[in-house]
Amino acid sequence: MKVDREVTQVNLHGETSGRPMASISVLIPAYNEAEILEGTVTTVIDGLRGLGFDRYEVIVCENGSTDGTLPLALRLAREIPGVMVVSLSEPDYGAAMRAGFLAARNDVIVNFDADYYDMDFVGRALREDADIVVAAKSLADSEDTRAFLRRGASRTFGWFVRNMLKLRVTETHGMKLFHRSATQHLAMAVCSTKDLFDTELMARAEWSGLAIGELPIRTVEMRHSRSGILRRVPRTIYGLFRIRLLSREAYRTRVRPALEPVLQQAA
Ligand SMILES: Nc1nc2c(ncn2[C@@H]2O[C@H](COP(=O)(O)OP(=O)(O)OP(=O)(O)O)[C@@H](O)[C@H]2O)c(=O)[nH]1
Numbered sequence: 001m002k003v004d005r006e007v008t009q010v011n012l013h014g015e016t017s018g019r020p021m022a023s024i025s026v027l028i029p030a031y032n033e034a035e036i037l038e039g040t041v042t043t044v045i046d047g048l049r050g051l052g053f054d055r056y057e058v059i060v061c062e063n064g065s066t067d068g069t070l071p072l073a074l075r076l077a078r079e080i081p082g083v084m085v086v087s088l089s090e091p092d093y094g095a096a097m098r099a100g101f102l103a104a105r106n107d108v109i110v111n112f113d114a115d116y117y118d119m120d121f122v123g124r125a126l127r128e129d130a131d132i133v134v135a136a137k138s139l140a141d142s143e144d145t146r147a148f149l150r151r152g153a154s155r156t157f158g159w160f161v162r163n164m165l166k167l168r169v170t171e172t173h174g175m176k177l178f179h180r181s182a183t184q185h186l187a188m189a190v191c192s193t194k195d196l197f198d199t200e201l202m203a204r205a206e207w208s209g210l211a212i213g214e215l216p217i218r219t220v221e222m223r224h225s226r227s228g229i230l231r232r233v234p235r236t237i238y239g240l241f242r243i244r245l246l247s248r249e250a251y252r253t254r255v256r257p258a259l260e261p262v263l264q265q266a267a
């Protein structure tokens with residue numbers, strides 16, 4: 001199923017397609033990113049201007065940083081038109097993303113990391129006929145130049161997601177493009193915290209029958225990996241079990257398309 005959208009295609013090169021230009025909100029979650037945030041935000045803003053969007057915003061979604069990320073983000077918001085900040089007190093990736101989805105005003109929502117973004121992905125993803133487009137690191141045409149351990153962790157996590165949650169999507173983390181009209185309500189329904197926010201959101205999208213596209217991507221580490229992979233494991237497994245329980249609920253409450261005409265007749 002693909003949800004009808006008012007805004008259809010972005011005209012990336014100023015060619016007249018007769019279609020309205022898409023507007024875009026880019027969410028950048030940021031936790032202790034004082035070293036790289038300014039470079040990321042300015043590169044993304046320049047990229048959005050270059051792609052020819054008439055309305056754009058970059059929303060830095062910060063919470064709990066202790067290294068000056070918040071004052072830096074607020075300065076960027078003062079100095080650069082189109083930059084906004086949402087901030088909460090406790091560090092939590094999921095809570096920050098949720099706040100970002102709530103604040104986003106435009107038709108297309110893109111999710112980058114401070115250390116993982118690619119403007120070319122935005123252009124390519126907009127040409128896909130899908131509600132959500134994921135940059136998938138493990139596709140045959142993808143190239144993942146990260147350290148062996150980090151690559152292995154991503155692949156193992158992907159395997160668990162596909163098998164425990166019975167999803168087809170090969171990747172739930174990293175860069176994604178969402179058409180807001182199809183996905184905003186799902187983002188608001190997510191109850192998983194931290195990095196499992198992305199996994200639950202993609203699971204809900206697939207269970208709801210949204211069209212999900214995947215594009216190959218070249219992944220380059222912009223700084224050394226800082227996540228304690230081993231520390232993440234117990235929390236991740238527990239989180240996947242919780243999402244799996246949700247899937248039962250999702251299947252129970254879903255109205256299957258084949259039943260719709262019958263329901264209408266009865267009404
Ligand atoms: N607001 C907020 N953002 C976070 C939090 N944890 C991580 N992030 C951001 O989420 C993005 C991804 O986090 P990373 O620390 O790069 O995690 P990762 O990409 O899974 O792992 P490595 O890059 O390999 O260490 C970055 O932009 C972080 O700043 C958090 O608690 N709150």
Ligand SMILES: [Mg+2]
Pocket residue numbers: 113115116
């Ligand atoms: Mg990272």
